[in-house]
Amino acid sequence: MKKAIVCLFALFMGYSSFGQEASEGSEIQNVIETFFEGFHAKDSIIMKSVLAEGVIVQTVGKSKSGEIKLHNEEISEVLKNIVSIPSETTFKEVIHSYDIRIDGAMANAWTPYSFFLNDGFSHCGVNNFQLFKKDNKWKIIYLIDTRRREGCEDIAKK
Template sequence: MRTVLSFAFLCMTCLTVTAQGPNPSDVDSEQQIKQVIETFFDGFHKQDSTIIKSVSADQVVLQTTGRDQEGKTRFRNEEFSNFLTSICSIPDSIKFEEKLTSFSIQVDRTMANAWVGYEFWLNDTFSHCGINSFQLVNFDGDWKIIYLIDTRGKAGCMEE
């Protein structure tokens, strides 16, 4: 009986130790996912569709939501190809920057979600802020963006 209790205690101790802390592969995946998102925004700021496409799946769903001036919720879909065209056609005279303010990444096997806070600046003037919610899939070792929805607003943006 004593041997059985000792074995049970040993098993419980091992389970407790392995259950604590993130799986090292999840930590690696989180870093890879953060890098994918940073690469996406590198391409965004450089207005380079090739860079953006390098971290995106063949088909990407792109959506946005926010409130209009009357406070009504607005929601729209955008074709990814139209998004790329619009980014690449911004004139050099317009300076824009999306500053990433926070990351929260969850991973389960081949799927991940990244909740990324941002502030958007246009010609060095604050425009709006919100959250980018990225869905990613690991295609045989490469994390790719498959879905992006964002919120946009001005309220509560610059609070510390």
Template sequence: MKQVIVILSLFLYGSINAQTQNEIEIKNTIETFFEGFHKQDSLIMKPLMHKSLILQTVGKDRGGVVELSTTKGSDFLKSIVSIPKESTFQEKILSYNIQIDGNMANVWTNYEFWFNSKFSHCGVNSFQLIKQNNTWQIFYLVDTRRRENCKQ
């Protein structure tokens, strides 16, 4: 009986440890993505982005109508590097909720966005990641943007 308990304990520890390692790798992928984002450095961001990356935003237009906008990953990179260098921006990630199933992960992050040191908006990001060749890459990112009901 003791042998069964030891074997089960080792198996359970191995499963928990593997999950934790994946969570660390996924969080590092997202943190490095934002490091490149804030530095406007496409060379940092591009290896973390799957070649088929699609970005979408759920928000409201000036009339209050909910809309969905879509951007290809390559266009997103161009827009980031073209932001004037005298402008500052920061997306502050407030929390992470990571879910993993094999080589796919979903990460839900609450955030605040600041532009030129002034609060702009808040919302959530939903990242979809794939693990290929032992590397996690973002293949889909959708976010919400709102100015109300934000904790500052």
């Protein structure tokens, strides 16, 4: 009987922690969706609401000569560039999936995407968000993405 109670307790705790992680995953996905809500609306206030102070932003891509480069970006410049996009320019980043990993107050979200500019395909890649939970709120502390035009047919499958 004692073994049965211990087994049931362990099983319950496993489901309980799974439920917590699923809930945390939903919170993290909501943070990322809020970021893109602001991005698509060209609203820096919405975007800042989910960014930690001192957030780091980088991009991996090819230079005009074809060399793979790591580009560091200042968040203030990123936000300024987004809000200054002309109103006649349309853009949309479509996230294909979320692979979210959590360990306590740290999380990582891998999000393959396709980017469309003025209703035409522009490029694809993967966003990698690092998040930190403080005062019961997840914030983006680091964002790096890749950008490419080749190999995009399979990006939605990643």
